[in-house]
Amino acid sequence: MEIEEAREVRTTCPYCGVGCGVLAKVAADGQVSVRGDPDHPANFGRLCSKGSALAETIDLDGRLLHPEIHDRRAGWDEALDLVASTFSQTIAEHGPDAIAFYVSGQLLTEDYYVANKLMKGFVGSANIDTNSRLCMASSVAGHRRAFGSDTVPGTYDDLEFADLIVLVGSNLAWCHPVLYQRIAAAREKRPEMKVVLVDPRRTMTADIADMHLAIAPDGDVALFTGLLAYLGQHNALDRAYITTHTTGFGQALFAASALDLVGVAAATGLSEDELGRFYSLFAATSKTVTVYSQGVNQSSSGTDKVNAIINCHLATGRIGKPGAGPFSVTGQPNAMGGREVGGMANMLAAHMEIENPDHRDRVQRFWNAPAVAGKPGLKAVEMFKAVADGHIKALWIMATNPVDSMPDADAVEAAIKACPFVVVSDVLARTDTVRHAHVRLPAAAWGEKDGTVTNSERRVSRQRAFLRVPGDALPDWRIVAEVGKRMGFGEAFSYASPAEVFAEHAALSGFENDGARDFDIGAYAGVDGEGYEALEPFQWPEGGAQAGGWPEGVGTTGLQARFFANGNFFTPDRKARFIAIRPTTEIRTSPDYPLILNTGRIRDHWHTMTRTGKSPRLSQHIAEPFVEIHPADAQRFGIGDADIARVSSPRGDVLVRALVTARQRQGSLFAPMHWTDQFSAKGRLDTLTAPLTDPISGQPALKHVAVRIEKFAAKAFGFAVARQRPEPNTAPYWAVAKCKGGWRVELAFADDDIDWAGFAGSLFGTSLGAEISAYHDRDAGQHRIAAFDDDQLSGALFVAPSPVAVSRGWAAEQLSADHVDRRSRLAIVAGRPGGIDVDRGAIVCSCFGVGANQIAEAVRRGCGSVAAIGAALNAGTNCGSCRAEIRVIIDAQSLQAAE
Numbered sequence: 001m002e003i004e005e006a007r008e009v010r011t012t013c014p015y016c017g018v019g020c021g022v023l024a025k026v027a028a029d030g031q032v033s034v035r036g037d038p039d040h041p042a043n044f045g046r047l048c049s050k051g052s053a054l055a056e057t058i059d060l061d062g063r064l065l066h067p068e069i070h071d072r073r074a075g076w077d078e079a080l081d082l083v084a085s086t087f088s089q090t091i092a093e094h095g096p097d098a099i100a101f102y103v104s105g106q107l108l109t110e111d112y113y114v115a116n117k118l119m120k121g122f123v124g125s126a127n128i129d130t131n132s133r134l135c136m137a138s139s140v141a142g143h144r145r146a147f148g149s150d151t152v153p154g155t156y157d158d159l160e161f162a163d164l165i166v167l168v169g170s171n172l173a174w175c176h177p178v179l180y181q182r183i184a185a186a187r188e189k190r191p192e193m194k195v196v197l198v199d200p201r202r203t204m205t206a207d208i209a210d211m212h213l214a215i216a217p218d219g220d221v222a223l224f225t226g227l228l229a230y231l232g233q234h235n236a237l238d239r240a241y242i243t244t245h246t247t248g249f250g251q252a253l254f255a256a257s258a259l260d261l262v263g264v265a266a267a268t269g270l271s272e273d274e275l276g277r278f279y280s281l282f283a284a285t286s287k288t289v290t291v292y293s294q295g296v297n298q299s300s301s302g303t304d305k306v307n308a309i310i311n312c313h314l315a316t317g318r319i320g321k322p323g324a325g326p327f328s329v330t331g332q333p334n335a336m337g338g339r340e341v342g343g344m345a346n347m348l349a350a351h352m353e354i355e356n357p358d359h360r361d362r363v364q365r366f367w368n369a370p371a372v373a374g375k376p377g378l379k380a381v382e383m384f385k386a387v388a389d390g391h392i393k394a395l396w397i398m399a400t401n402p403v404d405s406m407p408d409a410d411a412v413e414a415a416i417k418a419c420p421f422v423v424v425s426d427v428l429a430r431t432d433t434v435r436h437a438h439v440r441l442p443a444a445a446w447g448e449k450d451g452t453v454t455n456s457e458r459r460v461s462r463q464r465a466f467l468r469v470p471g472d473a474l475p476d477w478r479i480v481a482e483v484g485k486r487m488g489f490g491e492a493f494s495y496a497s498p499a500e501v502f503a504e505h506a507a508l509s510g511f512e513n514d515g516a517r518d519f520d521i522g523a524y525a526g527v528d529g530e531g532y533e534a535l536e537p538f539q540w541p542e543g544g545a546q547a548g549g550w551p552e553g554v555g556t557t558g559l560q561a562r563f564f565a566n567g568n569f570f571t572p573d574r575k576a577r578f579i580a581i582r583p584t585t586e587i588r589t590s591p592d593y594p595l596i597l598n599t600g601r602i603r604d605h606w607h608t609m610t611r612t613g614k615s616p617r618l619s620q621h622i623a624e625p626f627v628e629i630h631p632a633d634a635q636r637f638g639i640g641d642a643d644i645a646r647v648s649s650p651r652g653d654v655l656v657r658a659l660v661t662a663r664q665r666q667g668s669l670f671a672p673m674h675w676t677d678q679f680s681a682k683g684r685l686d687t688l689t690a691p692l693t694d695p696i697s698g699q700p701a702l703k704h705v706a707v708r709i710e711k712f713a714a715k716a717f718g719f720a721v722a723r724q725r726p727e728p729n730t731a732p733y734w735a736v737a738k739c740k741g742g743w744r745v746e747l748a749f750a751d752d753d754i755d756w757a758g759f760a761g762s763l764f765g766t767s768l769g770a771e772i773s774a775y776h777d778r779d780a781g782q783h784r785i786a787a788f789d790d791d792q793l794s795g796a797l798f799v800a801p802s803p804v805a806v807s808r809g810w811a812a813e814q815l816s817a818d819h820v821d822r823r824s825r826l827a828i829v830a831g832r833p834g835g836i837d838v839d840r841g842a843i844v845c846s847c848f849g850v851g852a853n854q855i856a857e858a859v860r861r862g863c864g865s866v867a868a869i870g871a872a873l874n875a876g877t878n879c880g881s882c883r884a885e886i887r888v889i890i891d892a893q894s895l896q897a898a899e
Contacts, residue, residue, distance in 0.1 A: 114484070129383055381700055405686060427610075459537050624680070714748040770787045782799065
């Protein structure tokens with residue numbers, strides 16, 4: 001890692017779509033630290049646990065630093081010439097649609113823009129799609145159906161102005177913690193604010209909710225069409241707004257009335273009383289914001305869910321006003337930027353439509369392109385099917401890991417392996433996708449590259465470099481531009497800097513934009529390098545159409561940040577469109593697959609852990625793949641807490657740790673999607689999911705998967721810590737996680753007749769001179785082996801016939817000890833601290849390393865609130881992501897004390 005001169009740089013976080021500002025400080029000795037930017041309007045200095053740990057993820061361990069061709073190192077000229085010539089030859093022999101780009105919401109806008117321009121304008125195909133298809137494509141489709149444009153109406157300020165916030169399919173406390181903390185702070189100031197959570201699980205977000213509606217999977221359409229019918233029946237409509245600013249209300253209301261309250265209750269799994277209380281609260285509260293995320297989008301009816309929500313806001317005129325509106329919260333840092341540049345297969349650049357010949361003509365003239373794609377391309381699921389079928393001959397994957405994140409992941413992996421030519425641009429040398437590439441291109445990482453990103457409230461921010469680019473790595477925009485040049489399009493891709501790309505992107509947004517298009521940042525068309533470097537965060541639109549005056553009532557007004565304040569939209573008649581939606585019920589379970597699996601994220605990891613998996617701090621909270629199961633289901637299927645469970649679907653199976661919890665809805669399971677072959681034996685969750693998509697958006701249904709569960713018949717369980725990364729490939733179940741000083745690993749074995757000393761030696765990679773301390777009780781199936789080199793712990797293995805009961809966090813801490821004395825060696829073999837050492841328990845607060853045991857003890861000593869725990873232990877006082885879990889521990893301890 002090469003460091004620029006000591007300074008503090010304003011940049012943005014590379015994780016979720018909140019778009020938090022970050023101050024990255026590089027000290028004279030090369031140490032990097034990060035903190036929240038107090039002046040950034042997205043977060044005002046707040047960071048979540050992941051953002052706070054960014055400095056732990058920027059080392060060069062595992063980096064791809066040089067181009068590779070067929071596993072050998074190559075130079076840039078050779079690699080780029082091969083990519084360009086193969087693409088050109090493929091086009092000549094099979095046509096432009098034989099090529100595809102699969103890109104990412106983690107690309108910067110400038111990267112996205114150049115890739116989209118090359119594919120749609122110069123290759124002449126729209127076969128460029130993004131992993132954002134898995135994230136928010138249904139929101140895009142719903143916005144376009146209702147508003148005539150992909151427009152997010154509101155701002156984060158609305159979360160503070162609202163009197164009612166409805167959270168739908170969003171575990172905001174874990175997935176967008178900074179917004180969660182913003183709501184929590186607003187409630188402290190205004191206790192009368194109400195929060196309703198609509199989620200099958202009782203997530204940590206439920207801690208803030210006045211009402212939790214534990215809805216049945218995919219019951220959202222019925223819930224919100226039922227709400228629309230209720231609003232009509234109870235005279236809670238804004239009829240003047242409906243008449244003046246919308247069309248299609250009568251048909252939408254008629255369709256919504258197909259179910260009465262009894263029918264809605266049956267479809268949602270909620271009681272009539274719960275529905276009545278929610279509906280009456282919504283009807284009575286004019287300042288209502290409905291925040292929704294993947295629980296809405298990742299569904300075969302995702303677009304209808306989005307429009308069912310929007311219908312309710314249009315019917316009450318609650319849109320474009322402070323504290324009122326539907327609000328899609330995106331999952332990736334630049335999913336919005338990708339939408340702006342047209343990085344999806346069914347969109348043109350600058351929010352123009354690929355099906356519109358006038359839009360195609362405009363883009364072609366602006367780019368001076370030979371042929372703009374004339375029809376939508378293949379969406380993500382379709383794209384990989386086309387790869388499997390042999391229709392796509394050359395595939396370029398950028399900054400994403402589809403072998404782990406796409407539905408039916410084993411089939412996707414097989415398709416990529418069989419594709420004649422695969423290029424992958426990535427920062428890591430080995431991921432489950434990179435290993436199948438014929439050409440590997442080293443990309444610059446966060447902290448090394450310059451560009452812009454757009455967050456969920458349409459705010460454009462600069463992401464700035466503060467590290468020198470290592471090895472031969474290059475930013476993605478430049479890699480793509482170099483390929484474009486070599487394909488014969490030199491003049492169109494002769495960019496010298498990301499500032500030039502941004503200026504062109506801004507100019508296109510304002511080109512012939514008379515206010516009929518929402519996206520306009522034309523005011524920045526003339527930005528130069530100095531202006532680009534100094535660019536402050538801003539919300540669009542900010543451009544020629546706005547500066548010259550929007551047509552009356554269109555878009556925003558003056559400096560107001562909300563769209564549709566005047567009730568006019570981007571449809572031909574300037575009216576919003578109600579969408580008539582009839583709720584349907586789809587039964588996907590069967591006697592063979594009787595449970596519904598809901599997939600999602602956890603607090604401290606993100607996507608496929610290529611970044612968060614580097615951080616010891618972020619790997620402490622949850623260190624292995626798991627499945628949550630309701631106690632009644634656990635009893636039905638013979639699953640005990642901490643057992644290893646096999647979860648199967650018709651497409652494959654995974655092995656994960658079982659967590660029995662009443663927070664999970666009966667009949668449903670939950671498991672996170674983060675684990676890959678790099679971190680687990682059999683934890684790739686998307687091997688289970690089906691390539692079933694929303695018919696409008698093409699977004700896959702990743703939260704409604706029919707599965708079965710059974711206990712894995714483990715005869716021995718293990719836990720180990722090791723200085724070097726362990727390779728426990730002989731164990732049918734293993735999961736590794738980074739810790740300070742080394743690695744920790746969970747294990748399970750189908751056989752207990754194993755040479756444990758030999759297994760430990762291979763796990764630790766111990767030297768011949770290592771000192772071994774061991775304890776064996778073969779009759780009880782207990783084995784404990786520790787190896788020491790130069791008075792330091794090299795590794796320790798604990799084996800038992802049931803899940804190993806040792807102090808995991810404490811054992812892992814011993815790897816970083818400079819000297820291990822005899823007493824400590826005995827404690828390590830025992831697996832628990834002795835003397836005055838403290839067993840912190842499972843880590844709850846990642847920021848300060850505070851464990852559950854410490855919190856429980858503080859409660860027993862009289863700390864009865866989250867604030868008191870913070871004062872005593874610092875837990876929950878930095879990012880705040882753990883406060884809900886702290887409250888759960890307080891409640892549990894209080895309940896024990898009462899008993």
